[in-house]
Amino acid sequence: MLRALYPLARPVLRRLDPETAHTLTLKALAYVAPLGRPAAADPRLAVSAFGLDFPNPIGLAAGFDKNAQVPRAMLGLGFGFVEVGSITPLPQSGNPRPRIFRLEEDCGVVNRLGFNNQGLEAARRRLAGLDRTAGIVGVNIGANKDSGDRIADYVRGLIELGPLASYVTVNISSPNTPGLRGLQDRAELEHLIGKLLDARAKMSKSVPLVVKIAPDLDDAALSDIASIARATNIDGLIVSNTTIARPASLKSANARESGGLSGAPLFAISTEVLRRMYRLTEGKLTLIGVGGIASGADAYAKIRAGATLVQLYTALTFEGPGLVARIARELIALLERDGLTSISQAVGR
Secondary structure (H helix, E strand, O other): OOHHHHHHHHHHHHHHOOHHHHHHHHHHHHHHHOOOOOOOHHHHHOOEOOOEEEEEOEEOOOOOOOOOOOOOHHHHHHOOOEEEEEOOOOOOOOOOOOOOEEEHHHHEEEEEEOOOOHHHHHHHHHOOOOOOOOEEEEEEEEEOOOOOHHHHHHHHHHHHHHHHHHEEEEEEEOOOOHHHHHHHHHHHHHHHHHHHHHHHHHHOOOEEEEEOOOOOOOHHHHHHHHHHHHHOOEEEEEOOOHHHHHHHOOOOOOOOOOOOOHHHHHHHHHHHHHHHHHHHOOOOEEEEEEEOOOOHHHHHHHHHHHEEEEEHHHHHHHOOOHHHEEEEEEEEHHHHHHOOOHHHHHOOO
16 A cells, blocks of 8 residues: 555655654554565565574664664565664654755765754654564664663663564764764774673573774774674674765765765775675675665675675655665566576675
8 A cells, every 4th residue: 555655645745844744654654554475576576694583684774763663564565674774772862953964966865963852762662562473673772872881781682672672783874973983993993892692691581792893994994893893703794884075976965064974976986895895704794785786686696795784874865665676576587697596696796
């Protein structure tokens, strides 16, 4: 039903400011979107990663469903997995509005939201009520802006939300919380991961743990992260978050707004970082490729660069709910073109 209604709703949504349009979209998803399982995915798209079986490699990135309001509805649209959040221990309003800017000519978005969310308790209630058979739902955790101990925030998020999650993502790469990206520095990252792994070892459920990194890291920083990831045996890396860079090719009036840039302008930057990380980890760590995916060809390029799984968000706001099914069809066509029988065979090719 949602796919049928979207062409009618799209002109109205485009006239609204992006944040209002997104709020209305979430409400529509809660009431209109399919609540059952999607049609069975083509088995050639099935993927196994960190002990989980994904029906297809196409995931919804964190940021769309910050408060775990519609994960089942999004799975019903055909996503192989959904990541909710970022969720901080305490509710916070985020940065002042306006804080989301469409880049129409560039098929991109700049946001400076600042981890606005309803907090851990609200998310926990919703996740506790989610049907465990609905599908794979990851939880993205963050730290409160005014926290006196950000590492403790991440540990709390893991302990309290981990038992309700298929996997947990540690978001230390948002550009919209001052100082947060400093946790990617070698000493800070080693300390953070050590605390998280200690906490996980005491949990009754050993949930997979992945770390989300920025696309703006230099080669030395990427090498450090790869070394730490392999040495600590975390389960994966998400490559990447939004960028603070502004490619010279940008044409939109809002391109110079401060915040993180996502969408099509991020594709080349994030894919190159993904390619480097795949080489640095020698293909021995699960990588999730994010940034600028708007087609099956984009997703396939990420997979060939080393991603086992991919995620998207920004393109969904431009293309609508039919995008996921189209990407799946295009991936199958690309596999057939290359004579492959499984999407896993394309990883790192």
